[in-house]
Amino acid sequence: MLEFLPVYLQVIVGGLLLGALYALIASGLNLIFGVLRVINICHGELMMLGAYAAFGLFALWNVHPLLSIPVTFALLFLLGILIEKTLVERVAGAPELSSLLLTFGIGIILTSAAMNAFKADFRSVPALTGSILLWEIALPRARLASFVTALVITGGAYLFLKRTRAGKAIRAASQNALVAETCGIDVARVRLFAYGLGAGMAGAAGNLIALSYSFNPEVGHVFNLKAFAIIVLGGMGNFAGAFWGGLLLGVVEGLTGYFATAQVVDAVAYLLMLLFLLFRPSGLMGAAK
Amino acid sequence: MKESRLPVALASLAVLAALFAYAALASPYLIAAGFTIVLFVTLSASWNLVSGYTGYVSFGHVVFFGIGAYTASLLATKGGLGWPAATLGAASAAAVLALVLGSITLRLKGAYFAIAMLGASEAVRVAASTWESLTGGGSGITLPNILSPRGAFLLLGITALGTIVLTYVVAQSRFGLHLLAIREDETGAEAMGVAATRAKTAAFVLSAVPAGIAGAANAWHINYIDPESTFPMLLTIQMIVMTMLGGGGTVLGPVVGALLLGLAGEFLWARFPFVHLGLYGLLIVGIVIFIPEGLLPRLMARGILPRTRRL
Numbered sequence: 396m397l398e399f400l401p402v403y404l405q406v407i408v409g410g411l412l413l414g415a416l417y418a419l420i421a422s423g424l425n426l427i428f429g430v431l432r433v434i435n436i437c438h439g440e441l442m443m444l445g446a447y448a449a450f451g452l453f454a455l456w457n458v459h460p461l462l463s464i465p466v467t468f469a470l471l472f473l474l475g476i477l478i479e480k481t482l483v484e485r486v487a488g489a490p491e492l493s494s495l496l497l498t499f500g501i502g503i504i505l506t507s508a509a510m511n512a513f514k515a516d517f518r519s520v521p522a523l524t525g526s527i528l529l530w531e532i533a534l535p536r537a538r539l540a541s542f543v544t545a546l547v548i549t550g551g552a553y554l555f556l557k558r559t560r561a562g563k564a565i566r567a568a569s570q571n572a573l574v575a576e577t578c579g580i581d582v583a584r585v586r587l588f589a590y591g592l593g594a595g596m597a598g599a600a601g602n603l604i605a606l607s608y609s610f611n612p613e614v615g616h617v618f619n620l621k622a623f624a625i626i627v628l629g630g631m632g633n634f635a636g637a638f639w640g641g642l643l644l645g646v647v648e649g650l651t652g653y654f655a656t657a658q659v660v661d662a663v664a665y666l667l668m669l670l671f672l673l674f675r676p677s678g679l680m681g682a683a684k
Numbered sequence: 685m686k687e688s689r690l691p692v693a694l695a696s697l698a699v700l701a702a703l704f705a706y707a708a709l710a711s712p713y714l715i716a717a718g719f720t721i722v723l724f725v726t727l728s729a730s731w732n733l734v735s736g737y738t739g740y741v742s743f744g745h746v747v748f749f750g751i752g753a754y755t756a757s758l759l760a761t762k763g764g765l766g767w768p769a770a771t772l773g774a775a776s777a778a779a780v781l782a783l784v785l786g787s788i789t790l791r792l793k794g795a796y797f798a799i800a801m802l803g804a805s806e807a808v809r810v811a812a813s814t815w816e817s818l819t820g821g822g823s824g825i826t827l828p829n830i831l832s833p834r835g836a837f838l839l840l841g842i843t844a845l846g847t848i849v850l851t852y853v854v855a856q857s858r859f860g861l862h863l864l865a866i867r868e869d870e871t872g873a874e875a876m877g878v879a880a881t882r883a884k885t886a887a888f889v890l891s892a893v894p895a896g897i898a899g900a901a902n903a904w905h906i907n908y909i910d911p912e913s914t915f916p917m918l919l920t921i922q923m924i925v926m927t928m929l930g931g932g933g934t935v936l937g938p939v940v941g942a943l944l945l946g947l948a949g950e951f952l953w954a955r956f957p958f959v960h961l962g963l964y965g966l967l968i969v970g971i972v973i974f975i976p977e978g979l980l981p982r983l984m985a986r987g988i989l990p991r992t993r994r995l
Contacts, residue, residue, distance in 0.1 A: 428795075432795075434795050434798070434799065482969065482973065485973055486972060486973075486976075489976065490739070491741060491794050491795050491798065492735075492741045492798075492924070492928075493972050493976055495741065495743065495795070495798060496921075496924060496925070496928065496968055496971075496972050497968070497969060497972040497973070499921060499968065500964075500965045500966070500967075500968030500969040500972065501965065501969060502965070503961050503962065503964060503965035503968070504962050504965035504966060504969070506961065507959065507960075507961040507962030507965060508962060510961070511959070511962070616917075620802070620803070620806055623799050623802065623803070624803065627796075627799065631795075631796075656814070658810065658813060658814045659810070659814055661806075661810050662806075662807050662810035662811065662814070664803075665803040665804070665806045665807040665810070666807055668799070668800070668803045669788070669800060669803055669804065669807065672788075672789075672792055672796060672799075672800050672803075673788060676792065676796065
């Protein structure tokens with residue numbers, strides 16, 4: 396038993412490294428859901444654009460993908476603001492179907508645009524290679540760097556929401572938009588900002604994906620579905636819940652991949668999600684309704 | 685208020701005759717094009733039956749199409765059944781899956797239901813590609829040629845017609861009113877004595893059957909199925925968009941939407957494969973922003989078309 400311990404640890408650590416990326420994507424998605432009550436189906440596509448932005452900066456000007464993160468964040472933040480202002484805001488208060496379809500439509504426009512611009516070939520940004528060995532656990536440098544960066548960004552966004560005045564306005568609007576409005580919070584602006592922030596986080600996540608994985612214009616789809624599963628695990632609208640949900644999914648997927656086949660790994664997210672919807676629809680962190 | 689059903693019966697007979705004539709006379713290319721159209725009509729009308737009338741957005745409706753395709757193919761290849769029995773098997777499998785899935789997911793409201801159905805369809809797709817001993821995994825199943833393209837067209841055309849007639853009957857019935865009441869205010873409907881869970885589940889099962897038959901007919905048509913082409917999320921979206929374009933919760937809305945988009949896809953977009961998907965996205969965004977209620981209800985509201993039913 397003991398001699399297998401390093402293997403298990405390796406699997407769990409690998410899951411955590413990926414899980415932090417999931418957490419970054421899903422907490423942005425949950426931020427948007429919490430404030431706008433919109434399930435942002437184009438979230439994975441925004442992430443994909445972040446990956447191409449990092450790829451472009453690296454290919455054109457040799458910008459290291461860890462240094463391009465502020466740029467991709469800002470680019471996607473602006474794109475998010477544009478999308479919210481011109482499109483998503485128009486379906487505020489409409490039935491769920493409207494925003495589900497609208498953001499899905501935006502997603503396929505983005506995928507199609509990326510297909511035309513970059514072709515379907517898989518790309519990668521091989522800026523950080525090799526591994527470091529910690530005890531008997533191999534840590535690929537690129538994944539370790541994305542792990543740390545993802546934690547820093549998610550943690551930063553969490554502190555921003557907890558500590559700053561703007562963050563409090565976002566949380567207030569997320570808890571009860573009507574009451575927040577009567578308290579003098581400009582909810583329409585909060586929505587705009589929350590969408591921008593969520594999109595920026597997706598962009599940063601895409602940048603990190605580019606650092607450690609190969610990607611093509613369709614990469615967003617898989618991450619979309621996993622991010623939905625994660626926000627259900629963590630509790631819809633709950634920022635911290637999405638963080639823990641992301642780490643949990645990463646580890647469970649890692650263990651599944653070790654004990655079963657790689658194909659089953661894809662089903663894990665959906666099965667976990669269905670189980671949670673059945674037995675604990677409020678998710679790990681409770682109170683979301 | 686019951687309308688006379690005679691005009692509807694006559695119109696259905698006329699469509700039926702037209703389907704037979706088309707199946708007998710059309711060229712192979714037109715049969716293939718016609719198959720796509722009746723496929724879209726069947727699937728949109730099937731989605732409309734549950735989501736258009738109850739407001740529960742099934743974001744994974746393609747799962748019934750997929751389970752139909754796999755059941756029919758397995759019954760035909762491993763079970764050695766003919767196409768009629770295998771098609772019936774597909775319809776039953778879709779109904780059973782809808783009963784099981786519905787009893788789980790229909791308890792969830794709004795976005796939760798939509799996401800749960802999306803997850804369910806993805807989970808079934810992964811199961812189809814993982815369970816290699818049964819389904820052949822990613823390499824799929826090749827079928828013997830047991831139903832000609834003309835036969836498959838006719839089978840699906842009659843299914844499309846049947847689904848629309850079923851929608852008409854539901855829309856005219858007390859059951860249809862229950863579904864609309866659930867869509868407008870579920871708690872209120874329950875307080876007025878509507879057995880909401882039973883009505884929702886019944887609509888879900890009814891809507892799954894034509895989708896299952898469509899999966900079977902599609903398998904007969906192309907003689908090959910695999911997980912990627914059998915459970916595409918895009919197909920669910922097409923059902924939704926076509927229904928929304930024509931008008932959800934109306935009898936003929938899905939038909940109008942499926943005809944418009946099906947014909948546009950067949951004769952216009954197919955020539956521009958690289959921008960096809962992007963155009964589809966633009967269309968979705970345009971519908972949601974400009975005609976969220978759909979074409980038919982808008983024309984009715986303007987008095988251009990007569991209202992089909994007064995509440």
